[in-house]
Amino acid sequence: MPFAALPKRLKIVEVGPRDGLxxxxxxxxTEHKVELIERLAAAGLPQVEITSFVDPRWxxxxxxxxxxxxxIHRRPGTEYTALVPNLIGYDKAREAGVxxxxxxxxxxxxxxxxxINKSVAEALAVCSQVAARANADGxxxxxxxSTVFGCPYEGDVPASNxxxxxxxxxxxxxxxxxxxxxxxxGTPMQVDRYLSTIFDELPVARFACHFHDTRGTALAxxxxxxxxxxxTLDTSIGGLGxxxxxxxxxxxxxxxDLLYVLDSMGIxxxxxxxQLLEITRWICGDVLDIDIPSRYAKAELxxxxxxxxxxxxxxx
Amino acid sequence: MPFAALPKRLKIVEVGPRDGLxxxxxxxxTEHKVELIERLAAAGLPQVEITSFVDPRWxxxxxxxxxxxxxIHRRPGTEYTALVPNLIGYDKAREAGVxxxxxxxxxxxxxxxxxINKSVAEALAVCSQVAARANADGxxxxxxxSTVFGCPYEGDVPASNxxxxxxxxxxxxxxxxxxxxxxxxGTPMQVDRYLSTIFDELPVARFACHFHDTRGTALAxxxxxxxxxxxTLDTSIGGLGxxxxxxxxxxxxxxxDLLYVLDSMGIxxxxxxxQLLEITRWICGDVLDIDIPSRYAKAELxxxxxxxxxxxxxxx
Numbered sequence: 131m132p133f134a135a136l137p138k139r140l141k142i143v144e145v146g147p148r149d150g151l152x153x154x155x156x157x158x159x160t161e162h163k164v165e166l167i168e169r170l171a172a173a174g175l176p177q178v179e180i181t182s183f184v185d186p187r188w189x190x191x192x193x194x195x196x197x198x199x200x201x202i203h204r205r206p207g208t209e210y211t212a213l214v215p216n217l218i219g220y221d222k223a224r225e226a227g228v229x230x231x232x233x234x235x236x237x238x239x240x241x242x243x244x245x246i247n248k249s250v251a252e253a254l255a256v257c258s259q260v261a262a263r264a265n266a267d268g269x270x271x272x273x274x275x276s277t278v279f280g281c282p283y284e285g286d287v288p289a290s291n292x293x294x295x296x297x298x299x300x301x302x303x304x305x306x307x308x309x310x311x312x313x314x315x316g317t318p319m320q321v322d323r324y325l326s327t328i329f330d331e332l333p334v335a336r337f338a339c340h341f342h343d344t345r346g347t348a349l350a351x352x353x354x355x356x357x358x359x360x361x362t363l364d365t366s367i368g369g370l371g372x373x374x375x376x377x378x379x380x381x382x383x384x385x386x387d388l389l390y391v392l393d394s395m396g397i398x399x400x401x402x403x404x405q406l407l408e409i410t411r412w413i414c415g416d417v418l419d420i421d422i423p424s425r426y427a428k429a430e431l432x433x434x435x436x437x438x439x440x441x442x443x444x445x446x
Numbered sequence: 447m448p449f450a451a452l453p454k455r456l457k458i459v460e461v462g463p464r465d466g467l468x469x470x471x472x473x474x475x476t477e478h479k480v481e482l483i484e485r486l487a488a489a490g491l492p493q494v495e496i497t498s499f500v501d502p503r504w505x506x507x508x509x510x511x512x513x514x515x516x517x518i519h520r521r522p523g524t525e526y527t528a529l530v531p532n533l534i535g536y537d538k539a540r541e542a543g544v545x546x547x548x549x550x551x552x553x554x555x556x557x558x559x560x561x562i563n564k565s566v567a568e569a570l571a572v573c574s575q576v577a578a579r580a581n582a583d584g585x586x587x588x589x590x591x592s593t594v595f596g597c598p599y600e601g602d603v604p605a606s607n608x609x610x611x612x613x614x615x616x617x618x619x620x621x622x623x624x625x626x627x628x629x630x631x632g633t634p635m636q637v638d639r640y641l642s643t644i645f646d647e648l649p650v651a652r653f654a655c656h657f658h659d660t661r662g663t664a665l666a667x668x669x670x671x672x673x674x675x676x677x678t679l680d681t682s683i684g685g686l687g688x689x690x691x692x693x694x695x696x697x698x699x700x701x702x703d704l705l706y707v708l709d710s711m712g713i714x715x716x717x718x719x720x721q722l723l724e725i726t727r728w729i730c731g732d733v734l735d736i737d738i739p740s741r742y743a744k745a746e747l748x749x750x751x752x753x754x755x756x757x758x759x760x761x762x
Binding site: 133282314317318319322343345346347349350353373376377379380384387390391394395424426428429430432433 | 449598630633634635636638659660661662663665666669689691692693694695696700703706707710711737740741742744745746748749
């Protein structure tokens with residue numbers, strides 16, 4: 131059976147303020163970003179990726195990175211992280227006082243060149259520079275490997291690429307490597323196979339998974355990852371975001387959708403589902419004016435208007 | 447691991463023309479229904495639920511049931527089925543020459559009364575009347591049990607209800623019982639538990655599963671069902687449909703989303719995914735003018751406009 135050995139607890143890393151908002155066409159005012167991050171932390175999310183310190187010419191949606199980082203009221207116990215592409219970004223992130231610098235690179239050569247105009251080896255060299263500084267400064271690090279489960283240009287990407295890159299990152303002092311299905315090409319059995327290969331070589335405790343729901347497989351892939359012993363999953367509030375290769379496609383696995391299922395499995399996260407729904411209603415409805423991507427949130431918020439239906443939100 | 451023993455082949459029952467269209471607000475002209483059914487059969491779907499012979503006052507979207515059934519060109523080897531609520535509906539369906547009469551009733555008393563104004567025992571009595579006639583006429587039967595994995599009024603529904611009802615239906619000569627998650631309240635572990643109970647009592651070979659993606663769990667639930675040995679799954683082209691209890695919510699598991707994953711697992715269905723995508727583009731875009739519910743279809747159709755991306759549709 132698929133659910134033989136469940137973890138008691140799972141950590142949800144909320145990436146909506148960064149991965150979600152950087153892929154929405156509408157730029158969100160800084161004050162709403164600050165409110166979003168503060169409400170997510172208040173709902174119990176233990177780690178929030180708040181922004182990205184990349185050059186604003188590349189991601190204008192997140193041009194206010196330093197301002198966002200400086201304006202948020204920090205909640206004790208919540209970790210606030212940000213993407214850092216290089217030493218320039220690292221310096222800004224450090225100045226802004228983020229709890230973790232999040233490095234990123236790709237498992238696919240073509241995606242690496244198209245995305246950051248560097249080979250994988252060159253990207254690793256940049257990570258190494260940043261890591262040396264972060265280690266000297268005592269700044270913690272996380273890292274994404276993107277296109278682990280498929281590349282929009284190359285198709286299948288060998289799991290051995292990921293093993294090699296992840297090993298280098300862990301050797302640099304990165305705490306946790308998040309395996310990214312950047313354009314949602316992963317399918318459950320393939321994820322099963324890839325994770326087996328990766329975790330044969332490297333300890334699962336050092337990994338998170340980061341699934342996109344581009345083709346509807348994110349939740350199933352997440353359950354496969356849980357079955358492999360992964361206890362950190364990255365998600366986006368309401369399912370915010372999208373895919374630069376498929377305009378209009380679905381974005382990250384929705385925090386709401388994952389939490390609903392984890393709650394039903396009795397896996398603790400410390401996150402309050404009802405508070406999440408209110409945040410989703412606000413950010414998708416009031417701020418972005420988009421249809422809610424999370425199917426769970428969409429159904430729950432719609433069914434509440436129907437008084438006679440008692441079992442919208444399931445208890446177990 | 448979740449995927450220890452995969453079936454070589456799986457049967458997809460296409461319910462879009464009935465369960466999909468009955469829940470869309472726009473009524474589709476008869477000629478488009480006929481075209482939809484013919485294209486689905488041509489794409490390789492082995493069984494298509496074409497309509498419902500319920501009183502048109504209840505479901506005006508399907509008031510042209512007899513006309514649809516008489517106008518379709520039948521493909522040898524494809525089974526054309528229709529919903530039959532009682533003897534009146536059965537007579538019409540028989541006259542229209544459907545291959546299978548599809549009975550339906552609910553595992554929950556409250557849902558049964560609200561949906562068809564009958565207790566479960568009264569509904570079983572009607573099924574028994576219809577079954578006696580169908581057996582005498584040599585007409586094959588299928589049956590839905592709805593709200594198996596949760597009721598919008600009662601919440602949890604004991605699996606023992608389903609076992610009792612299913613046993614009665616099988617005793618009446620019904621070939622296959624389809625276990626319906628009518629409002630998408632099922633979650634993977636709960637489906638796992640329920641199917642264990644049901645298949646401890648009754649042979650899995652006589653069952654199909656029918657999941658709705660109202661809360662985003664349909665694909666994961668389907669994978670759990672496959673793991674239990676279920677080899678027939680009901681789906682709707684493009685994810686057509688909705689939920690009467692949550693306006694705007696997602697409908698059935700999308701045929702496209704399921705087939706994409708089955709193809710990736712090497713499970714044969716005889717259905718052509720590329721043809722499906724064209725049908726989805728046509729029925730959602732040209733006919734209904736709705737956003738495509740299937741996330742797979744939405745992403746694939748969007749990514750095709752981006753020439754440089756080669757790996758939209760995955761090969762494996």
